[in-house]
Amino acid sequence: MFTDKHILIIDDSEAILMVVKTMLSRMGFERLTTMTSAQKALQLVSRAPDDIYMVLTDLRMPGFDGLDVLRRLGEIKFAGAVAIISEMDKRIINLAADIAKNHQLHLIGCISKPIQQDDLAALVQKAGEMLSQKWDESSLLSEETILQALENNWVVPYFQPKVNFTTMRVESVEALARIVLPGEVNAVRPCRFLPTVMKAGLIDSLTGRILDVAAKEFSTIKGMLGDDVKLGLNLSPDELENLSLAGIIEAVWQQHGHRNSELILELTEEEAIQNNRQLECLNRLRLKDFGLSLDDFGTGFTNINQLRNLPYTEVKIDRSLIINIHRDSFCQAIVTSLADIASQLNITLVAEGIEHISELNFLVQKYPNLVLQGYLISMPRPTATLAAWYRSWQRQFGATSDSMPQD
CATH class of the missing domain: 3.40.50.2300 (Response regulator)
Incomplete structure (x- = not known):
């Protein structure tokens, strides 16, 4: 291969x-x-x-x-x-x-x-x-199929928990876009539709659909996971060009009775924030008390020290910095620096892409305040299966970290 x-x-x-x-x-x-x-x-x-x-x-x-x-x-x-x-x-x-x-x-x-x-x-x-973003174009959904999916409500959010193994709380759930095509068992993941969405200029429609459905389901999610849980929603830096974005998101979110502080807007690091319109929009979202997350840190161009100058409330460490971290001094140095800055600035630090027990055990022991997310903890899932996952997770890990899995 x-x-x-x-x-x-x-x-x-x-x-x-x-x-x-x-x-x-x-x-x-x-x-x-x-x-x-x-x-x-x-x-x-x-x-x-x-x-x-x-x-x-x-x-x-x-x-x-x-x-x-x-x-x-x-x-x-x-x-x-x-x-x-x-x-x-x-x-x-x-x-x-x-x-x-x-x-x-x-x-x-x-x-x-x-x-x-x-x-x-x-x-x-x-x-x-x-480098996995270089998708095989032959597997991409067509623009026509995506438009049909948006029109027929085949675009749905799946939710992936972010958990703190020190407090044993689910801090938040990230709403991830999926397309459920009629007659297919497995939902279509973003790698098969997001490039087409971006090329066709449909990202606003996709985000709007996910925000609306996630906002409707959030009360149910809080009933399962606790009133303090928050919701994460992905935004593209291109969407920050719209100076009305904060007001649009606020109107949809508050329509369903939620507080702005309960929503975390996640922006990928792969594309840099480049101009004053984007910075103004970013700052207005924080003025309205929405949380801001820098997603995929390590894949893009943000210097660690630049985090001091942007109003992020959360930073998510990319999977590429988590792989083999228990024996990779370079990755440990990056995460330690991030943890120090996060502590100073009261920023929530999330390690995403946890897939192996050795990674999980090292991170829990070395960085006790870290919030963890990944397939080892839970794959993205529809609201209907979140409650069953949470009961299973509570049974497995209990109220303390004494029941951490072993290699």
Whole structure:
């Protein structure tokens, strides 16, 4: 399955190049290019940047070093995954990571030398998670089908809980758009309709439909999970161009008797907030007491320190930073920095995409105030099955964390 993915490895050590190439070959990768010259490697990337799936680069190299590589990749707007191979001091690596983010690169982590197969495999998995937005167009729903789904109310919200394992409370549920086609058992996930929705300019209609149905069902959800639970709703940065957005959302939400503070609006980090209209809309949502969440942190271009200047009440750490976190010092450094800032600014920090017990146990023990979300806890589900899930979750974990699952 990796035969079409081209990986470029840059290191001044022939031995390191051979080790990495051998390990990647064992994983099934066939298109592997190794280079000791960073300048020649960048010439290759410049000629065909879309052909390179991932770049692995050392930091300390004679002449043209890894920092030069990161800067040049940023200048050519390289869209693939980038990883650092280095045995340098963690502070140097962390600063290099900040530089990569400032260059708007998709940095997936850093592995130290001597390189371990498991660490390299985790990077490959992270690259897949981060770059998974490049959907297969043959599987996308057509614009006609999506319009039909909106007209016939086939677009529905599924809800995924966010839980705190210290308090054992469900802090909020995220409303996620699904399309339920007649005669099909499984709901259609966003990867099959969201690109078409964005291309056809239907995102306002999709959000409006999900907001309306979720608002109607929220009272039932509170009856199941408690009066303090909140609801998360995804917004596209494009929707922030509408200066009337806050008023529109408020009218729908309050029509069903809910307080503004009970709604968290989640904005993906993948697209940067770019202009004053978006910033004004963002600020007006907070003026109206809606919560604001920065979704998918780690996939986009927000520097950790920029969080101090934007009125977010929640930050969601992307799955790509959670994979293998119990043995990934780079990801641990990012999450620790986020946890410190979240504590200072009274921001709720959420780790999303929890799929393995080892990740869950590490996060609960290391970051007790973290809110957790993922398939290991609950998949997105319709309101009708939330109560059964909650009863099962309460039975499994009880009122304390003593019943945490074991590896």
